Amino acid sequence: MSKIQEVKVNVEEGKTKIVPSLVQEVLDEGEKAEDILEVMIKAMNVVGDRFSAGEIFVPEMLLAAKAMASGVEILKPHLTGEGSSSLGTCIIGTVLGDLHDIGKNLVAMMIESVGFNVIDLGVDVPKEKFIDAVKENDDVKLVACSALLTTTMPALKETVKALKESDLTGFKVIVGGAPITNEFAMEIGADGYSSDAGSAATKAKELVKELAIA
Numbered sequence: 001m002s003k004i005q006e007v008k009v010n011v012e013e014g015k016t017k018i019v020p021s022l023v024q025e026v027l028d029e030g031e032k033a034e035d036i037l038e039v040m041i042k043a044m045n046v047v048g049d050r051f052s053a054g055e056i057f058v059p060e061m062l063l064a065a066k067a068m069a070s071g072v073e074i075l076k077p078h079l080t081g082e083g084s085s086s087l088g089t090c091i092i093g094t095v096l097g098d099l100h101d102i103g104k105n106l107v108a109m110m111i112e113s114v115g116f117n118v119i120d121l122g123v124d125v126p127k128e129k130f131i132d133a134v135k136e137n138d139d140v141k142l143v144a145c146s147a148l149l150t151t152t153m154p155a156l157k158e159t160v161k162a163l164k165e166s167d168l169t170g171f172k173v174i175v176g177g178a179p180i181t182n183e184f185a186m187e188i189g190a191d192g193y194s195s196d197a198g199s200a201a202t203k204a205k206e207l208v209k210e211l212a213i214a
């Protein structure tokens, strides 16, 4: 088995102690950080499928998540560039009722790397907390909301609605997460959507440029 495949299998099996050193070895062998991230995301899809099939349960899913997070820590400096220019503040969080944060953390990392000052509200964030964060922080140009469960899509909708109906201005709202589509994002009134962390950073820059033109 190739070393990169070993990373995948060890993430699937939740081997938090092995994954960081294995990721480092694969990097040292010259493999690209983006490719290592891709196999780890594939590993999480396998884990999700096994969970759906009733082969594994929440504790195993949690271990796999921890293993992936430990690998991402090693990849971090290789995935992000030098965030030079200041594009303003981005408030990010996973919506109310939802505890998934790996994707949100990757998005935060990539958005930071293109020059935003990122304030991460964490998981299970009520809409009021997003609103307060916009009020309490300077130069907020972007609010990014994540939802990973079909059951938390309504909370995403409520959050976007609350942000848009508030008297706060000067920022755009971007949404994402596995069950979210561009169509749903537009339907609930978000300004932008992206399917992955890399394109989220590009979209974030585009949205803030639109703000400057408006």
Ligand code: B12
Pocket: 041, 044, 045, 046, 047, 048, 049, 051, 052, 058, 059, 061, 062, 064, 065, 097, 098, 099, 100, 101, 102, 103, 104, 106, 107, 144, 145, 146, 147, 148, 149, 150, 151, 174, 175, 176, 177, 178, 179, 193, 194, 195, 196, 197, 198, 200
């Ligand atoms: C790990 C995991 C967990 C862990 C989460 C740990 C953590 N710290 O995140 C734990 C064990 C806690 C968990 C719990 C549950 N989970 Co879970 N989980 C997963 C799993 C296996 C991986 C998720 C993940 O990290 N993927 C990897 C990351 C990199 O991908 P991502 O999150 O999609 O993010 C990318 C994009 O979506 C996008 N993105 C994400 N956020 C944002 C935000 C913005 C603004 C933008 C632009 C883009 C963007 O960019 C990211 C990077 O490329 C998925 C299966 C899957 N294939 O996704 C199930 C899955 C999401 N879980 C599921 C379920 C059912 C649950 C539980 C309800 C199980 C239970 N019975 O208790 C609970 C719910 C808990 C809760 N209230 O949130 C289902 C959801 C089904 C559905 N239709 O809603 C899935 C799909 C598994 C399955 N196949 O059944 N889970």
